[in-house]
Amino acid sequence: MKPDYPLTYRVQLTAPATHLFDVELSVSRPPGSQVILSLPAWIPGSYLIRDFARHIVTLTAEDELGERRCDKVDKQTWRLNDVRGDLTIRYRVFAWDLSVRAAHMDTTHAYFNGTCLFLRVLGMDQMPCRVELIKPAGADYANWRVATSLRRLTAPPFGFGDYYALDYADLIDHPVEMGHFELAGFRVRDIPHWIAITGRHDAHLERLGQDLARVGEQQADLFGELPLDRYLFLVTVLDEGYGGLEHGYSSSLICSRHDLPHARLDRPDDGYRRFLGLCSHEYFHLWHIKRIRPQALIDASLTEETPTRTLWAFEGITAYYDDLILVRAGLIDESAYLDQLAQTITQLVRWPGRRVQTLAASSFDAWIKLYKPDENTPNAVVSYYTKGAVVALLLDLMIRRVTQDSRSLDDVMRALWERHGRTGLGVAERGIEALASEIAGADLRDFFDQALDSTSELDIADAIAHVGLAMRLRPMRGPKDLGGFVARWDDLPASVGLGVGLRPTSVEPVIQHVLTGTAAERAGLAPGDTLIAVDGIRVTRDNLDAVLQRLTVGAKVRIHAFRRDELMACDLVLEPAPADTCELCLIDETSPERTQRRAAWLHAPGSC
Incomplete structure (x- = not known):
């Protein structure tokens, strides 16, 4: 019997502990057709080639004559010639990318974006698709539910079962979450x-x-x-x-x-x-x-x-x-x-x-x-x-x-x-x-x-003066200082800066980048260096800024750092910290016109 839709995808979580989706694609095509399958390399809205096909572990095909050979054309494309009767493609996808872009599965939940799970059948992009989401077997998954914006066919609200998409573009535009979630x-x-x-x-x-x-x-x-x-x-x-x-x-x-x-x-x-x-x-x-x-x-x-x-x-x-x-x-x-x-x-x-x-x-x-x-x-x-x-x-x-x-x-x-x-x-x-x-x-x-x-x-x-705001740039006052809105300007104390950014995921003061035209660049510090001491004082992520602020602009200090496993030393002339932190405040004696403009900007008609 031919499927209700020219394309039917069955998605099964056979064993969530293995982080593998089992997908079965049924394709209804005239006898003798050539079928070309492809998986996207990027997901709309995220502008980076991600090569989702690398996560396909196995892929097999079968028609009325039995198992068919799939010729891989390139990194994400497969071709089958002279297909006889309905074609079934079975493939497994590894899912261990905990992000909003790809697929992730374990014993607590399963999530996927269609771009990394649904093979595209070239020439059938405009065809409607049916998607069957199959609940994992076992008592541990008895209370799992489904959250997706896919249109329901026979599936109950937030349940496993049959869904559908208008075409392939629609199919890959509805991410799916399965598991225990609050709603x-x-x-x-x-x-x-x-x-x-x-x-x-x-x-x-x-x-x-x-x-x-x-x-x-x-x-x-x-x-x-x-x-x-x-x-x-x-x-x-x-x-x-x-x-x-x-x-x-x-x-x-x-x-x-x-x-x-x-x-x-x-x-x-x-x-x-x-x-x-x-x-x-x-x-x-x-x-x-x-x-x-x-x-x-x-x-x-x-x-x-x-x-x-x-x-x-x-x-x-x-x-x-x-x-x-x-x-x-x-x-x-x-x-x-x-x-x-x-x-x-x-x-x-x-x-x-x-x-x-x-x-x-x-x-x-x-x-x-x-x-x-x-x-x-x-x-x-x-x-x-x-x-x-x-x-x-x-x-x-x-x-x-x-x-x-x-x-x-x-x-x-x-x-x-x-x-x-x-x-x-x-x-x-x-x-x-x-x-x-x-x-x-x-x-x-x-x-x-x-x-x-x-x-x-x-x-x-x-530009912002039009709505009664003033702006100044001042030196940073600490690693967490991003500026902000203040009632009035205060005095600017003298401060020094190295011109480096530290790696946020490291517990040690590891340099992630060295900014152009700064004292650190002139001294020869490089990304990946781990700072050890400044002017003979041990530095950490927590105390680096405090150590620097006890020094004076123009002073020559010795920096010790590890580059890979080698201890390096360099001399650095301290420079003023750049004025790179924005503060906004209201212009003194702001005119009623500016106040009205600011209100119109921030509180458009119809705002709460």
């Missing part, structure tokens, strides 16, 4: 939303649902509609972790259990604000990249890089709005938002790579640079998330200024939705730049030439 529901514009949390935690789920509902309402108000009938937040909780990946009807998130709200939390602390910002970021993407899409990525190959200069806008604008939505929703106050904005500017200023790589080049080279960081990344690369968010801020304030506050970046987003999101028409490489000029009623080419295609410094201070 909470809420509604945005009367559309059902769920949060499924895997891992031990003490989160106040009712509070979380209420807060996410406010985020969703704000974003739906911004774009004017909510273009879906369901949405799911899949959350994996770890001791330490942070990350997210957007999908059309869901998002996959990893967070620290300490970032989730607990019952005694009166207002969002830094951890919970960070988690809400992550949720806001991925939710914003359901409009801005999943439906408003770059033209370059609409028909992008799933097997090789597809460069585009537009990532600054799709990720940077999203990074700008993620926390702005929180203050508009009343979840954080103005001070908390401005504190976070100052820290974003600090992150930009501390990377010398902003003087080397343009923002457009950062977008274009994401595949080979930003997503492949090394010891020299801060010196050679600028993040299109960080600089993109700052450019989005400047663009928003510029539109407000030239239109006398009658238009803003909000209007650009609504126009993008009307012209591209609702129509499916891709955004051209310079389409957002042209649309912003149209909305502003002014030629913004000079702004974009500087912001996107040059490495000159952005005039942030002038």
Whole structure:
């Protein structure tokens, strides 16, 4: 009997302790057909070739004539000739990547993204697919459930059974979580939303649902509609972790259990604000990249890089709005938002790579640079998330200024939705730049030439003065100092700096990178060196900053460090710590006009 769908995938967790998914693919094709199978090399939304096919352990094929030979064409492609009758492909996939991108399985849960599990049948991309999720056998798995945004066929809500996808692109856009998870529901514009949390935690789920509902309402108000009938937040909780990946009807998130709200939390602390910002970021993407899409990525190959200069806008604008939505929703106050904005500017200023790589080049080279960081990344690369968010801020304030506050970046987003999101028409490489000029009623080419295609410094201070904010850069006051929003400036004490960043995962003071043009570079320190002593005093991760601040600018000190297993010594002349930490404050005697502009910016019409 032919299957109900031309393509049927059966996913079974035969033995979770072995971390292997068993997948069976049934293909209905005319007799004598050639069948070519391929697995994607990257997942949409994450711009790095990951070669998921390397995790396929075994692969066999069978048709009505029996077992068939599969010819491997390249690293991720198989070919079968002269197929007779229905074809069944059986393969095993190793799943031990605990991230939002791939697949992970153990005796506590199983998670996968379709890109690393579902073989693509070339020529059948537009065919509907059935997915059967089979519960593992045994009493240990009797209470396991399923959380996915896939459409249900015969499966009960949150249960094992049959699901379906409209085509292959839809198939790989619905991650799946199986196991024990806590579930909470809420509604945005009367559309059902769920949060499924895997891992031990003490989160106040009712509070979380209420807060996410406010985020969703704000974003739906911004774009004017909510273009879906369901949405799911899949959350994996770890001791330490942070990350997210957007999908059309869901998002996959990893967070620290300490970032989730607990019952005694009166207002969002830094951890919970960070988690809400992550949720806001991925939710914003359901409009801005999943439906408003770059033209370059609409028909992008799933097997090789597809460069585009537009990532600054799709990720940077999203990074700008993620926390702005929180203050508009009343979840954080103005001070908390401005504190976070100052820290974003600090992150930009501390990377010398902003003087080397343009923002457009950062977008274009994401595949080979930003997503492949090394010891020299801060010196050679600028993040299109960080600089993109700052450019989005400047663009928003510029539109407000030239239109006398009658238009803003909000209007650009609504126009993008009307012209591209609702129509499916891709955004051209310079389409957002042209649309912003149209909305502003002014030629913004000079702004974009500087912001996107040059490495000159952005005039942030002038832009934010329009809304009554002043900015200064000062030296860092400790390894955890990222700047922030302050009531007033205070005196700047003299301080010294080495110009190194330490490896965050090491208990010893191991240098991760040496910044260009600093005392450490001139002295010959290198990434991987383990600092031992400064001026004869032993240093650790905890006391390095205190030791340095007892010394004076211009002093010549001896540095001892291990390079691999060899003890090295070098002389270093201490230099002033760079002014690379941003502080924002309100301009003294701010005019009523500036106060009104700041309120209009931070609290758009319809905000809570």
